[in-house]
Amino acid sequence: MTRYIQGSDRSQVTLLPECLDDFIAEDNTVRVIDAFISELDMATLGFEGTSPALTGRPSYHPSVLLKIYLYGYLNRVQSSRRLERECQRNVEVMWLTGRLAPDFKTIADFRKDNGKGIRNVCRRFVMLCRELKLFTQGTVAIDGSKFKAVNNRERNYTPGKIARREREIEESIQRYLDALETADRTQSVELPAKTERLQSKIQKMRQRLQELKEIKAQLETQPDKQVSLTDPDARAMTTHSMKGTAMVGYNVQTVVDTEHHLIVAHEVTNTGSDRAQLGKMALAAREAMGVKQLQVLADRGYYSGPELKTCEDAGIAAYVPKPMTSNARAQGRFGKEDFIYIASADEYQCPAGQRAIHRFTTDEDGLQVRIYWSSACTSCSMRDKCTISDYRRIRRWEHESVMEAVQGRLERQPEAMRVRKSTVEHVFGTLKHWMGWTHFLMRRKVNVATEMSLHVLAYNLKRVISILGIAETIRAMKMVGA
Numbered sequence: 001m002t003r004y005i006q007g008s009d010r011s012q013v014t015l016l017p018e019c020l021d022d023f024i025a026e027d028n029t030v031r032v033i034d035a036f037i038s039e040l041d042m043a044t045l046g047f048e049g050t051s052p053a054l055t056g057r058p059s060y061h062p063s064v065l066l067k068i069y070l071y072g073y074l075n076r077v078q079s080s081r082r083l084e085r086e087c088q089r090n091v092e093v094m095w096l097t098g099r100l101a102p103d104f105k106t107i108a109d110f111r112k113d114n115g116k117g118i119r120n121v122c123r124r125f126v127m128l129c130r131e132l133k134l135f136t137q138g139t140v141a142i143d144g145s146k147f148k149a150v151n152n153r154e155r156n157y158t159p160g161k162i163a164r165r166e167r168e169i170e171e172s173i174q175r176y177l178d179a180l181e182t183a184d185r186t187q188s189v190e191l192p193a194k195t196e197r198l199q200s201k202i203q204k205m206r207q208r209l210q211e212l213k214e215i216k217a218q219l220e221t222q223p224d225k226q227v228s229l230t231d232p233d234a235r236a237m238t239t240h241s242m243k244g245t246a247m248v249g250y251n252v253q254t255v256v257d258t259e260h261h262l263i264v265a266h267e268v269t270n271t272g273s274d275r276a277q278l279g280k281m282a283l284a285a286r287e288a289m290g291v292k293q294l295q296v297l298a299d300r301g302y303y304s305g306p307e308l309k310t311c312e313d314a315g316i317a318a319y320v321p322k323p324m325t326s327n328a329r330a331q332g333r334f335g336k337e338d339f340i341y342i343a344s345a346d347e348y349q350c351p352a353g354q355r356a357i358h359r360f361t362t363d364e365d366g367l368q369v370r371i372y373w374s375s376a377c378t379s380c381s382m383r384d385k386c387t388i389s390d391y392r393r394i395r396r397w398e399h400e401s402v403m404e405a406v407q408g409r410l411e412r413q414p415e416a417m418r419v420r421k422s423t424v425e426h427v428f429g430t431l432k433h434w435m436g437w438t439h440f441l442m443r444r445k446v447n448v449a450t451e452m453s454l455h456v457l458a459y460n461l462k463r464v465i466s467i468l469g470i471a472e473t474i475r476a477m478k479m480v481g482a
């Protein structure tokens, strides 16, 4: 044994550092957590329990519990029971809390009851980054990713799923009834036992049918005709990674700056599509970054006329590619891009060189759409390549110039989509890796939003530490005052 590196004698106390601070190196991340949270005004941020109750058992100060959570989310320990254990055995947490060890219920209740405060701390950290001049380029990338909810897929219902289940159950009941009849006819020796078994199965199936009926009634009250039984706010959504199947979860939107890859804004939604998110997220990012000029990069899932117009009206330059959804193009005919709009005359020039003029305007889901066609279509030699009707109709939204401006901008900066991809996509990979590729721990959207804020706060803190270093981060936090 003498040839091996020897450990210390457990009973020899004098070899250990005499104070807790000696265990924590100067460049330990917990020093940043401590510096950041110690500078926060917890009452202003909306935390409960910032003034101690005059009677009863003294409680923990919210900053102690926030330190535990931030430490936990930075170190992939998110569950309250595991955090309770860390408080008892982890020297870094002992240093952070002054050896306080709240029980898991206290830890869990803090996260449940202080969602507003936690979300404000996350915003405060982004403001701190802004004060540290970390957002100077004014370019961000937006993306959404689906995160699993506590709700299992089996406990999420849509009208189609209920109809399918009812059909399957009715088929099963019929099968059991047939089996009963056969058993009755053949009068086998085990008839009583078999009859009882089959009757019990039929009874269970009928109960299940009744449950489905109740869920169906609940479905009718839901605007999106979906019910999730474990987490009522979670929704079934399709994902790229699970082709053909749906995940029950939340669609988390994030806005990431292209300079330092910090998350400047995020939101938890339960809408599977990204189409209605662009304007809202871009405005939130601009406010968080405190910039006047903002460039926003997003993928085709965000392409929506009204959303692009919201950005344009707010002076935000959006870069969003147009989805390739033209039926005519897919069927080998001219696409809309083959028609040139002549703004001065408010007409289209078609591939045959003819002019399509404005005929009428129609309302489509609240959008005013102008319809154009040319009188020359009926005698056109290219009609086979253009339309299957008598006339090729060209549709133009009244604010289509906004979309043309976006397209023009994108053509001038073809690298925009590469920048988008390299900025925002790995952020989701990192967050999911930290979560352990599992589901959120809490139910309901408001609680899931709190969880996400803690993830984002931990992510941003880690990024700032890697940009500035531990000492500089602590110095900057003390200087600007978190």
Ligand code: SF4
Pocket (backbone or CB within 6 Å): 350, 351, 352, 353, 354, 356, 374, 376, 377, 378, 380, 381, 382, 383, 386, 387, 391, 392
């Ligand atoms: S069919 Fe009509 S719109 Fe199409 S190329 Fe011919 S004239 Fe132009």
